[in-house]
Amino acid sequence: MAGSIQDTFFEECEELLEAMDEGLTAIEGGDQDPEIVNAVFRAVHSIKGGAGAFGMEELVAFAHKFETVFDDVRSNKLQLDPKLIQLLFRASDHLADLVTRARDGGQTDAEHHDVLIKALEEYIDEEEEEIVFEPMGFGGLDMGGLPDLPLPDLDAMAGGMIDTASTTPMETLYKVRFHPLKEMFATGNEPFFLLQALSDLGTMDVTLDDSELPGFDVMDLDENYLAWNIELRSKEPRSAVEAVFEFVEGLCELTIDTEEVEASEVPGDADGDAALSALNDAFGTAPAEDEPVAAPAPLAEVAPEEPKPAPVAEPKPAAAPVKAEENTPPPAKSESRGPKPTLRVELERVDRLINAVGELIINHSMLAQQIANLDAGDVRDVEIELEGFKNLARDIQEGVMAIRAQPVKPLFQRMARIVREASSATGKNCKLVTEGEATEVDKTVIERLSDPLTHILRNAVDHGVEKPEDREAAGKSKMGEIRLSASHRSGSVYIEVRDDGAGVNRPRVKQIAIDKGLIPENAELTDNEIDNLLFLPGFSTAKEISNLSGRGVGMDVVKNAVTSLGGRVNVTSTPGKGSVFSIILPLTLAVMDGMVVSVGGQTMVVPITSIVETMRGNDEMLSNLGADGTLLSIRGSFVPVCDVANALGLKDPFSDHQQPGVFLLVETETGQRCALAVDDIHDQRQVVIKSLDGVCGNIDGVSAATILGDGKIAMILDPESIIAASPAAAFDPDRRMSNASAS
Amino acid sequence: MQAQAELRHAEHSEFVSFTVTGQAFCLQIKQIREIRRWSPVTVLPHAPHDVLGVMNLRGAVIPIYDLSARFGLETTEASERNVVIVVAVQDKPVGLLAESVSEIISINPDDIQETPAVDSRNTMEFIQGIISHDGGMVRIINLEAVISVPEQVF
Numbered sequence: 001m002a003g004s005i006q007d008t009f010f011e012e013c014e015e016l017l018e019a020m021d022e023g024l025t026a027i028e029g030g031d032q033d034p035e036i037v038n039a040v041f042r043a044v045h046s047i048k049g050g051a052g053a054f055g056m057e058e059l060v061a062f063a064h065k066f067e068t069v070f071d072d073v074r075s076n077k078l079q080l081d082p083k084l085i086q087l088l089f090r091a092s093d094h095l096a097d098l099v100t101r102a103r104d105g106g107q108t109d110a111e112h113h114d115v116l117i118k119a120l121e122e123y124i125d126e127e128e129e130e131i132v133f134e135p136m137g138f139g140g141l142d143m144g145g146l147p148d149l150p151l152p153d154l155d156a157m158a159g160g161m162i163d164t165a166s167t168t169p170m171e172t173l174y175k176v177r178f179h180p181l182k183e184m185f186a187t188g189n190e191p192f193f194l195l196q197a198l199s200d201l202g203t204m205d206v207t208l209d210d211s212e213l214p215g216f217d218v219m220d221l222d223e224n225y226l227a228w229n230i231e232l233r234s235k236e237p238r239s240a241v242e243a244v245f246e247f248v249e250g251l252c253e254l255t256i257d258t259e260e261v262e263a264s265e266v267p268g269d270a271d272g273d274a275a276l277s278a279l280n281d282a283f284g285t286a287p288a289e290d291e292p293v294a295a296p297a298p299l300a301e302v303a304p305e306e307p308k309p310a311p312v313a314e315p316k317p318a319a320a321p322v323k324a325e326e327n328t329p330p331p332a333k334s335e336s337r338g339p340k341p342t343l344r345v346e347l348e349r350v351d352r353l354i355n356a357v358g359e360l361i362i363n364h365s366m367l368a369q370q371i372a373n374l375d376a377g378d379v380r381d382v383e384i385e386l387e388g389f390k391n392l393a394r395d396i397q398e399g400v401m402a403i404r405a406q407p408v409k410p411l412f413q414r415m416a417r418i419v420r421e422a423s424s425a426t427g428k429n430c431k432l433v434t435e436g437e438a439t440e441v442d443k444t445v446i447e448r449l450s451d452p453l454t455h456i457l458r459n460a461v462d463h464g465v466e467k468p469e470d471r472e473a474a475g476k477s478k479m480g481e482i483r484l485s486a487s488h489r490s491g492s493v494y495i496e497v498r499d500d501g502a503g504v505n506r507p508r509v510k511q512i513a514i515d516k517g518l519i520p521e522n523a524e525l526t527d528n529e530i531d532n533l534l535f536l537p538g539f540s541t542a543k544e545i546s547n548l549s550g551r552g553v554g555m556d557v558v559k560n561a562v563t564s565l566g567g568r569v570n571v572t573s574t575p576g577k578g579s580v581f582s583i584i585l586p587l588t589l590a591v592m593d594g595m596v597v598s599v600g601g602q603t604m605v606v607p608i609t610s611i612v613e614t615m616r617g618n619d620e621m622l623s624n625l626g627a628d629g630t631l632l633s634i635r636g637s638f639v640p641v642c643d644v645a646n647a648l649g650l651k652d653p654f655s656d657h658q659q660p661g662v663f664l665l666v667e668t669e670t671g672q673r674c675a676l677a678v679d680d681i682h683d684q685r686q687v688v689i690k691s692l693d694g695v696c697g698n699i700d701g702v703s704a705a706t707i708l709g710d711g712k713i714a715m716i717l718d719p720e721s722i723i724a725a726s727p728a729a730a731f732d733p734d735r736r737m738s739n740a741s742a743s
Numbered sequence: 744m745q746a747q748a749e750l751r752h753a754e755h756s757e758f759v760s761f762t763v764t765g766q767a768f769c770l771q772i773k774q775i776r777e778i779r780r781w782s783p784v785t786v787l788p789h790a791p792h793d794v795l796g797v798m799n800l801r802g803a804v805i806p807i808y809d810l811s812a813r814f815g816l817e818t819t820e821a822s823e824r825n826v827v828i829v830v831a832v833q834d835k836p837v838g839l840l841a842e843s844v845s846e847i848i849s850i851n852p853d854d855i856q857e858t859p860a861v862d863s864r865n866t867m868e869f870i871q872g873i874i875s876h877d878g879g880m881v882r883i884i885n886l887e888a889v890i891s892v893p894e895q896v897f
Contacts, residue, residue: 355802358802359802362802602785602786603785648788648789649788649789650786650788690803690804691804692797692804695797695804695805695806695835696787696790696794696797696806699787699788699789699790700788700789701788701789702787702788705785705797705804707799707802707804711799712785712799713784713785713797713798713799713804714785715785715787715788
């Protein structure tokens with residue numbers, strides 16, 4: 001039980017850390033909205049509260065310092081200058097580390113921890129600094145109430161009260177009207193605790209206002225009809241009173257009126273107790289009068305869940321102006337900032353569903369094939385229904401894939417940290433600008449993109465962006481900018497890392513490739529080809545191995561990771577202006593539209609997205625070039641022909657074969673065109689992708705497999721790698737150079 | 744290793760014997776998931792000669808190995824009469840093409856003899872032990888050695 005609650009806490013931490021990062025980024029971007037500062041403060045505070053419940057002392061202690069600094073920012077005691085923002089960023093990174101450590105164990109950098117604590121302490125007034133650590137009950141946790149439990153804060157406040165009491169002889173009479181909305185109970189808040197907390201501030205007098213209570217016949221059981229009028233005499237400043245209700249902001253109607261009064265003579269513990277007993281009385285009597293249905297035992301919980309027909313016509317207008325005056329954000333605002341309601345589901349369940357949908361689609365094509373083979377006269381009606389079945393299956397499939405789809409935002413936020421760390425490690429000034437954070441990508445893709453993106457970004461900071469002085473000399477701003485963007489383009493996901501650094505140093509890259517024997521000395525390469533040498537295995541341009549990106553592994557790791565996701569990676573660069581790494585990924589990993597063709601006696605599938613057009617060829621359209629090169633003439637332009645069967649080793653290249661009759665014109669990422677020669681085209685259909693990982697190693701020319709309507713497995717071709725592996729690539733310098741180096 | 748230890752401790756283990764290019768081999772019955780009749784497989788491009796291809800086993804893509812070719816014997820011309828023995832190697836299903844299944848034999852672990860040293864590394868690696876049965880010799884296959892599952896990229 002405790003374990004699962006703890007899991008929930010860590011899941012929430014992820015979200016809170018995300019919210020925190022988002023807030024900080026907005027602040028860095030110059031957003032002055034106090035609500036953002038509040039949001040970050042709440043996130044840190046909630047993490048602290050939850051961590052307290054589980055006794056994670058180190059985390060609590062750090063979160064507390066962090067929070068204290070933020071509290072000062074919130075109350076405008078501290079100005080947010082860039083230096084402080086940077087510190088806050090580092091602190092937030094460290095907080096994330098501490099959370100990870102609390103979850104997975106392991107060591108955090110103690111030195112770093114101390115340095116940050118010191119740095120934070122510099123901003124903190126000493127008197128406020130007393131860490132109070134009080135574990136809270138687990139009761140509120142499973143109600144999702146973690147962020148709302150106010151207790152630790154109260155203690156901190158109580159600590160502060162003693163200081164201020166001596167300086168403020170005057171007491172204030174606060175007239176508080178507190179009317180919880182039903183949303184407050186839905187979030188697991190408990191008015192009793194709020195009133196109890198309030199009673200700690202001074203002496204108070206509570207009266208229950210049950211005037212709104214309707215008759216039983218119109219009572220809505222989820223509605224709350226009760227309000228409390230509280231008269232509080234306290235030496236505390238108004239902010240302390242407001243702080244009590246901080247966590248129910250927007251969840252209740254709250255008005256606070258103040259009157260200065262003479263110090264009352266008996267502000268002692270006895271009074272506090274008296275107030276408390278008065279409070280208990282209030283609670284004790286309330287349910288007895290209002291709701292006979294309720295069991296008397298859990299009074300405090302049941303009492304407020306009272307109904308109300310016309311949602312408080314009277315108190316609301318009264319409350320509104322005061323609220324505005326108190327600068328409390330109206331509920332609507334906080335709601336719009338809050339996340340949409342979500343459901344946490346085990347990934348495995350979703351995957352089971354995805355598999356089932358995959359089977360459904362295969363099943364559909366089997367059925368369609370059976371019906372087509374059926375000699376039963378007019379089956380048009382059946383075919384119409386079958387079409388409906390197909391559309392439904394596709395809807396379900398899209399819906400299920402949407403469950404797995406997640407915005408790239410958390411990934412991008414992690415990358416911001418990578419850039420920060422990389423910049424400080426290399427002594428360069430870089431900032432990461434992200435675009436298209438809402439772009440949704442399959443969860444697996446996001447997970448597996450983390451490593452390659454990290455690598456590219458570190459590379460961009462380490463090798464791309466120049467040192468500040470060099471930048472200045474080149475007439476650029478000292479601060480390097482790395483732009484990370486995601487977007488959907490025609491069935492693919494594009495992810496781009498664009499830096500404004502020096503660009504690829506082509507002569508050097510080429511020289512290194514020659515030195516390492518990756519290309520022959522006399523290779524003639526276009527600029528783009530030189531840039532893409534970076535992805536060759538065993539290539540690393542760092543002059544000396546830095547501890548950042550030069551770890552002996554080169555960008556080929558990136559290429560492998562992206563290729564294993566069915567995507568490709570490409571780099572283009574402009575000297576002096578910067579480089580762009582683009583990663584192109586398939587939208588889903590599960591299903592795609594393909595063209596079913598036969599090649600060398602085997603049935604295969606070619607992804608529709610890579611096909612530009614298909615055509616039936618004849619001898620007149622073909623002309624030989626050299627010994628084994630063939631060109632296809634299309635409307636006056638010549639395109640190299642690649643015999644797929646040949647490229648896949650499915651037939652003897654020297655056998656006297658008939659020229660295949662059908663050509664698929666495909667275009668590669670680099671814009672190069674090639675005609676794939678196949679035996680025949682059968683069909684165009686949606687196919688379920690079955691990974692060949694774990695079945696056999698990487699096969700050149702094949703990206704995955706699928707199951708066809710007749711139950712047979714068909715290979716899904718990867719046109720790009722077929723072209724690279726075929727004699728047609730003799731027209732491609734890439735191929736030329738690998739040929740040369742092989743000989 | 745583990746399989747061998749298991750062999751030793753079991754009281755009487757049941758083995759399924761089958762022929763591969765005329766030679767008798769066997770696998771422990773609990774290593775076998777199912778036995779299917781051969782049906783044409785989908786050829787994998789650029790595959791080694793002992794990998795016949797892949798087949799669809801209730802929605803899963805599983806690789807089919809030609810045991811005979813794997814053992815360095817002649818390549819099997821698969822036909823309807825042949826069988827595919829589906830086994831699990833590291834929890835992944837793998838199909839093994841054999842000529843035909845013979846019988847189920849019950850073996851006392853003490854009767855398992857060490858593989859005599861012969862001048863064939865492959866054999867020594869792939870054969871875990873031998874048993875004398877019905878006047879002939881049955882070779883116990885060391886499954887983990889015969890089939891190595893390709894590592895997953897990332």
